[in-house]
Amino acid sequence: MSLLPENLVRYQKFLSFMLKYWNSDLLNDTTSQAMDEETVSSFSEYDQSPEELVEDLKQMGPTYIKLGQLLSTRPDLLPDRYLKALASLQDDLPPIPYEEVREIVEYEIGTKISKAFNSFDEDPVASASIGQVHKAELRSGKQVAVKVQRPGIRKKFLDDLKTLEEVAALAVKHTQIGKQYGFDDVFAELKRIMLQELDYLREASNLVTLGTNLKEYRRLIVPQPIPDYTTSKVLTMEYVKGKKITSVSPLKKTENDYTPLVDELVHAYLKQIVSDGFVHADPHPGNIHLLENDKIALMDLGMVAKFSNKMQDFLLRLLLALSKNDGEEIADILLEMSEQQKDFSESAFRKDISVIVENNRNSTAKDLQTGRLLIQMNRSAAKNGIYLPVDVNILGKILLNMDQIIAFLAPEYDLQEAVRKYMDKLVQNKMIKELAPEELFSVLLESKNLLEHLPSRFNKISENLANNEFKVIVDAIDEKRFTDGFQKVANRITLGLIIASMIIGAAMLMSIPSSFTIFGYPGLAILFFLLAAFGGVYLSYTILFKDE
Structure with missing residues (x-):
């Protein structure tokens, strides 16, 4: 990890944000609510207002705006007024000036807007953290939506993700909660999903895949891309006229029974999860639109699982x-x-x-x-x-x-x-x-191999049984380690007996006069005592510090 000077501003912004909210009542109550614990205070007044939280996230940059969007879909965590404030991050951002939009589109598709489109609305239909959408009309008369990526957004995203990645690694290394929740693994998956949104070619491919998977659901629509006018930074797709599903008026909800529509929506998502393994991973209300003909459009396929x-x-x-x-x-x-x-x-x-x-x-x-x-x-x-x-x-x-x-x-x-x-x-x-043909073919090949080798294997088993050569090997213990252990015990006992014999022998020699003396005592007895002492110290050290 390296804290280069050009990165210090990002770390300073992140630390300032964390210091501001770390010990706030809002975070404490949010955590307690998530865990179904008794909250410390009521969801009424906090040090930070919803508008202040939104502004702080905007100041942090596009990555944190995206995190705020994810948080706005968590009604189990935050009060309604905070959810509403965070939801504004989904469509109330300052738009990119039209001149910049025109330059990006013309550079990406390789032609003038006036040649590619009959009309191209200068005012965006929606403006999000990564890009904004303009309504346009192709030369064929087809109505389309053109999503244009904000200039420089990739570098900002990658810089912020690098900061969060390093913080997640620190949390896992130095905090118990980071280890418990596997912050690094969670962040790695979040990073993978969020980076997908930066590649509009991938999103176009996702639209095609999901549209194919859900073609049987007549009430669901997945707008399809226009390949000739789609690049990694510009996505042109079919235009659908509708509004956020949560903006349906109470009167319309009373007049219409949406249960069949919800039924089909649930069925479609269960199919994605269980049968297809390819799922629209961000179905928040801003990405699910109710159309005038009471059909549902699944929007924004940047995030898929x-x-x-x-x-x-x-x-x-x-x-x-x-x-x-x-x-x-x-x-x-x-x-x-x-x-x-x-x-x-x-x-x-x-x-x-x-x-x-x-x-x-x-x-x-x-x-x-x-x-x-x-x-x-x-x-x-x-x-x-x-x-x-x-x-x-x-x-x-x-x-x-x-x-x-x-x-x-x-x-x-x-x-x-x-x-x-x-x-x-x-x-x-x-x-x-x-049970598709390719799967059945694989099973048949395995069965064929089994049947081919089965007679020879049975023949070998019966021959070994007849010759009393059939063996069953049970790998229950490590035999070598087991015998080594016994050998080590035997060696220690033998060495202990030798040391004891040397001490007894030295004691007996002490009473026998000798011309060879050490410190006034018989020299041979002293040598035996010293050898026994060294042997005892070595044996004790080995037993205490080296034995497993």
Whole structure:
């Protein structure tokens, strides 16, 4: 780690921010609320106002703005007025001047805006921490949205991430909480996800993949990119007219039953998590838009999560156990997918899981519990010396955001029942997918190899049995280490007997007159005493300091 002069400003800003909020009532109450502990004070007045927190994050730079956006989707942690203030970080940032936008777009796509588009709105539709979106019309007449990355944002992001990476490493090395929660692992995953947002070509690829995966859901729309006008810093995609899903008026909510729409949204996310392993990882209300035709558009595919086949199986079992409120099964699955310290407490962890699950029993969407309980389980695991994969945290964050959307559109929606209802179908689809021709071919090859070698192996076993040459080797102990230990004991006993004999012999020689003397005593007796003394000291040293 190196603190170069050009980096000192970043460290000074970070330390100033931490010193300001570290011992604040807001942080103390937030931590207590997250852990379901009794809070020290009520969520009323704090030293720092919501507006002050927002301004501080803006001053810190784009990376911290992104962290603030993530925090704004945590209704289980902060009061409503802080959530609303942080939500402004998602679309109320100062826009990039149009001249800069024009220069970036023309440089990236290699042609004048006037040649590429019939029209290009100078005022942005939305302005975020990484880029801003302009409405435009292609020469074909197609309406599109053009997302332009802020100039210099990559360097700022990388600098801030470097600072956070070094702080996370220090926390793991020097603090118990850093080790418990694996700050370095969590940050590494956060860094990977956040860096994805800086590459619009990757986001365009994500849009295509998700659109293909969700094509069966007629009420869901994933805007597709326009490849000819997309680069790593400019993303041109289909324009959809809608608004944040949480900005739907109470009157419209009363007039419409959004339960079928929520049902399809939940089904689609379960499919992403369990069947596809490719998930829209940032489904906060700003990225989920309700269109005029009552369809839902999934926006901003910069952040996606990818789960391995093995992790999909774990998450499938975990979601099923959650839907059944089966605390024992949940604990079994979490322990199976985790790593444990030597002094981990399995009994305390199982007790915590049972309490968390029991508190969540019979809750509806308006209680916002589904994602929150996963976060609580992760905290319990860390407290008891158990390391859960980062994937569990990602799933918890996704479900937290989904909880918020579902609770707004259908407060009485039973998410657990929906999971149980759809999981059978998802399991069947997953099994069919795993029985694809290429998978069956691999199984057939393995079976062919087994059948080819089976006769010769049976023949060899029967021949060894007939000749009484069949052996079973049990690797229970290290035989060499075991015999070495006995040999060491025998050597020590022998050396002890020799030393004792020398002392007895020396004592007997003391009474025999001799012309050879040392310090006035018979010389041979003294030599035996000295040899016995040195031998005793050496034996004691070896036993005390070198024996394993």
